[in-house]
Amino acid sequence: DTAVSQTPKYLVTQMGNDKSIKCEQNLGHDTMYWYKQDSKKFLKIMFSYNNKELIINETVPNRFSPKSPDKAHLNLHINSLELGDSAVYFCASRRGQLNSEAFFGQGTRLTVV
Amino acid sequence: ILNVEQSPQSLHVQEGDSTNFTCSFPSSNFYALHWYRWETAKSPEALFVMTLNGDEKKKGRISATLNTKEGYSYLYIKGSQPEDSATYLCASNRDDKIIFGKGTRLHILP
16 A cells, blocks of 8 residues: 555646646655655755644745645645646655654656646 | 755765765754655655764664754765665754755765
């Protein structure tokens, strides 16, 4: 069983479209994250949710909106997609304890054309 | 230090040699320091999470140390093997965030 799963794995879409990436974890973790891997392979934090509540919202355009229907899911909605949104997006989760590691999904490669 | 910094950015090591690399992180509001191993086309996987100053952790040929007062951590790999080729990410856990460095890309030469 996959601990943190993201769908889809690949997403190709046109500029201006609205798309969603889903993330689910079956580990019973309290905290979930979205990261964007930029062109230089750097993982940059976008959002952090703890028990369905938004904790961290980094400097991300408001076209990006996370939605957490329950503790096991954190979906990423992107409106009016732009070319610069093309990247690999990673979802991750972890327990609430300080010494707990993050578990990552396999990533979603988004290509905006 | 405001961000998590890793050095070197890239490293080529002969198979069988030992190596180490560095992570520097803000020492204020420190919760924990993470090390991850990230192979190409895969997801990052945790190696260690350390919280206490002076912590030292070991997993097989890989070990890590932590100095929270001065804000640095070292990762050591003993007797490098081809399967050690990967990007090694360091991350600082502060205020519910896990902030990553840009990684050290390790290439093991046969």
